Amino acid sequence: MNEFLQRCRNAIGEQYVLTDDTDLLAYETEWRQRFRGRALAVVRPGSTSEVAAIVTLCKQFTISVVPQGGNTGLVLGSIPDASGTSIILSLKRLNAIRAIDVANNTMTVEAGCILSQIQQYADSHHRLFPLSLASEGTCTIGGNLSSNAGGTAVLRYGNARELCLGVEVVTANGDIWEGLKGLRKDNTGYDLRDLFIGAEGTLGIITAAVLKLYPKPKAIQTAFLALSSPTSALNLLNLARNAFGSALTTYELISSISLELVHKHFPDIPLPFAKQYPYYVLVEISDQESEIHAREMMERVLESALAPTIANDAVIAESLSQASYLWQLRENISMAQAAEGKNIKHDISIPSSSIPAFIKTAGEQLDKYFSGSRVVCFGHMGDGNLHYNISPPADVEDQIFLLQQDKINQLVHDEVHRYQGSISAEHGIGALKRDELIRYKSPVELELMRSIKKALDPDNLMNPGKIL
Known part of the structure; x- marks a missing residue:
C-alpha cells in the first residue's frame, strides 16, 4: 500500500492524499452520523486528468474507489465499508464553471461545483438552473447526477437526468469519455449519458456535465393551503394542473405532525393559520408574463379550491419574506424531526x-x-x-x-x-437499500443491471457494494 499511496502523491501532490485519521473522519462519516466507514486514504484530485491517473493506479493495484461529492447522501452511497481497503475519491476540487452558453441555454460545470453556486451563476446571467434541494448549499452537482436527484421543482423541470445534456466520465479503466455535448437531439446509438446518471458511481466517475438552463420567470407566486385529507390534496392537485398548466412548479404535501414538529423546534417561523388542519399543501407557480398575471392566476385557482371545499383555508405570500417563511415550514421538516x-x-x-x-x-x-x-x-x-x-x-x-x-x-x-x-x-440505493432492492426488482432487471456493471467495471472497483 505504501507504493500505491506514494504514486498517488506523485500524481496529484502530497497534500491532496490524506491518511491521518483525524483528516479522514469527515469523509468517512455519513451525513446523519449513524455510520462511519473506513478508508485507506482520501484522495483529492484537482482535474479530470488527475482523476483518470488515480483510477488507473487503482486498477493497477486493485484498489476500489468510492467517489464522493458533498457527502450529503442518505443511503450510505458515498462512504466506504469498514474494511479500510478502498480510497475515497473526493471531487470537491473539481469546482470550476467551465462555460455558459446563454443562447443555447446551457452551462458546463465540473462535478465538485456546489449546487447553489451553479444556481447563482446561472442567475447572474439571467438564467435559471431549476434543480433545488434542501442541501443545495453543500451538495455537489456530481453527487446530484450520480443519484439522479429530484427536489422541489421536478413537477415542472424533471429530475437531474432531465436537466443534463452531456457528461464527462472517467471510466473504470481510467479512460476519459468526453461526452460534453450541449445537444437536445443526438440519436447516434446507446445513450451512455443515462447509464452514468443515477448509477451512484458504480460504473464510472462523472467529472463534468452540460446542464440545461431556462429563462428566469418574470414572477413567482407561493401559496399555502389547509386541507382535510390526502384525497383533498389529490383533488386540489388535479385542479391546479388543469388551471396552471406548465406554470405549476411545486406541489408539496405536508402532514399535520410535520408542521407541528417544525413549530416545536423552530418557533420563530410563523404558522400560516390560527388553527391546525390534518394536511397542508405548498403550491408555487412560475409565470413568464408578469406579477399581476401570476397573482390573478393564483387567486382564481384558490377561489375555485375554496368554493367546493377542496381546501379549508389558504394564504398567498404577499412578499418574498413571506414566501421564504412558507418555504421554511417545508424545508425544516427533516431538521425538526432529527431534533425530535x-x-x-x-x-x-x-x-x-x-x-x-x-x-x-x-x-x-x-x-x-x-x-x-x-x-x-x-x-x-x-x-x-x-x-x-x-x-x-x-x-x-x-x-x-x-x-x-x-x-x-x-x-x-x-x-x-x-x-x-x-x-x-x-x-438512490447505496448500501442502505441494496438488500431491499432484491425483494422488489425482478430477476430480469437485476441480471441486466449486473451485466452492465460487469461490462463497464469487470474488476468491481467502482463503488463496490452499492446498488448491487
Missing part, C-alpha cells in the same frame, strides 16, 4: 393518484404492528414522491425503536410495491 430524535426514513414514489390510498393502508398497517408510531409524511406529491418517515412513540426510546427498522422498512416497502411504486424516488 431518531427516525426511520423512507424515500418512496407511487403514482400520485394512489397517494391517498397508500397513506391510509400504510398507516393502518403501522397502527396494527407498531402502535403509537408517529408518521411524518411530507414531500413532492406533484411527482408522486413522498418522504414517509416514522418516529417512535413518545414513550419509546430511539434505540429500542430502531431495532424494528428492518420490519418497518419491509412493511412500508411492501405497501409501496402493492401500489406499483419504487422504494427509492430520489435518494
